Amino acid sequence: MTLLLDAPSGPLYTGADWDYDKVRKVYDAIEQVGVKEMGLDIYTNQIEVITSEQMLDAYSSIGMPLLYKHWSFGKHFARDEVLYRKGLRGLAYEIVINSNPCISYIMEENTMTMQALVIAHAAFGHNHFFKNNYLFRQWTDADGILDYLSFAKEYISKCEERYGLALVERVLDAAHALMNHGVHRYPRRRGLDLRLEQQRSRERQEHAERTFNDLWRTVPSKAGGPSPLSDRDRRRALLELPEENVLYFLEKKAPRLQGWQREILRIVRHVAQYFYPQRQTKVMNEGCATYCHYRILHTLHERGQLTDGAWLEALHSHTNVVFQPEFDDPRYGGMNPYALGFAMMQDIERIATNPTAEDREWFPDLAGSGDGMVALKDAWANYRDESFILQYLSPAMIRKFRLFHVKDDHREPELRVQAIHDERGYREVRQALARQYDIAWAEADIQIVDVDLTGDRRLLMEHRVMNQVVLEEEETRAVIQHLADLWGYEVVLEEVDAASGARLKKHTVGPRTVLGGTFG
Structure with missing residues (x-):
């Protein structure tokens, strides 16, 4: 007995217009090639069709449509919208989220061929890379990111209602300025489950309420005798210094921040950590997705499932990319x-x-x-x-x-x-x-090196300078200002030559406003 396989009966579609039946039909054909023939290993896919305005909105929130609100996102939206409406720039064909299920946003303005290209590129190429690359497996929680973003959005919204929009925005402004210095570059623990962060947040708040007693503030300290933190090495060891994750240190040690402000720093830090692998795999991630969409569509064309016109349209977009x-x-x-x-x-x-x-x-x-x-x-x-x-x-x-x-x-x-x-x-x-x-090599090596919490509480930081390239003065002071506002006391950043140890430059900034409460 001979087993006869069903051969493709003709093109999957003709013309430029798309509908959901065509999208489903094309998706199934792409899945046949990508998963069953190429062996791609992917998360379950979720395809969302959005308008160009919604795509601009997703642009503005750093590619995370479920993220909390912030004024800078609106500024980016206004800029990108003006450029798009004037024809000075185009829009991405898709946005894809490293989550399980993997969410791919495609524009309703796309032609049917572009929808096919986008699905092959994002829902299969990027999806496979997210699920299998060691950096994403090590640093991101695809199962929990969507729930965590929902929690973050709700938490910050409640903070705005309770503490006022202006104060919450100032905390977010400062945290965003320090975002690139809010990641752990080396693994501390595996298996961070973002789905449990909402529960952990409640537990931290309940613990603080149970253990807080204002009477401890009135207990006198021992007079005389050396301070247990007077030795610099012991103090640094107790504080686990030096520390390169600035947001983490502020979240744990800043003396004036309130609990809800620390939670906002934690939220921004988790978002920064989520993007950490993407910053290191741009060439590989896009190369993988582009290779996948090219090979999949080329295979469909060879089998007669894409018309010559559709294949030429796909090649035109591919060549531009x-x-x-x-x-x-x-x-x-x-x-x-x-x-x-x-x-x-x-x-x-x-x-x-x-x-x-x-x-x-x-x-x-x-x-x-x-x-x-x-x-x-x-x-x-x-x-x-x-x-x-x-x-x-x-x-x-x-x-x-x-x-x-x-x-x-x-x-x-x-x-x-x-x-x-x-x-x-x-x-x-x-x-x-x-x-x-x-x-x-590309980003500044900045670390917190010392602080005396029982003394002047001045935060000391170092920038290890490579090739005599120091930081730009105006931008550096603006960022340190945000850091000083969160810390509540003076911040000193020294730029030190990594080779010789020579002091090249010094920046000193005091707090402009105290974002937290009164210490003590």
């Missing part, structure tokens, strides 16, 4: 993560299935392994942008993009081309490009 301007092009703004990521994914597949002699020399374990998807899924699971480029950027890719390394030394009057795409320059170019995606 992966366009990389030359360095001397007025449109150049650095490496396009879509272009670099997609090209590297295709290159890995080529090396695995059809390697050259050069590939065998540079990638002896990968070259000729035979299965491109196995190699790609291994890369998607185990690397971030910096290590991915260091591991997989091939000489062929360096030549294709015509990459070269420019040395910019502030002590020299001219720039110097340090390495080009040739035998002597491949490794140096690869290392220089990878370093641009290293957060430790």
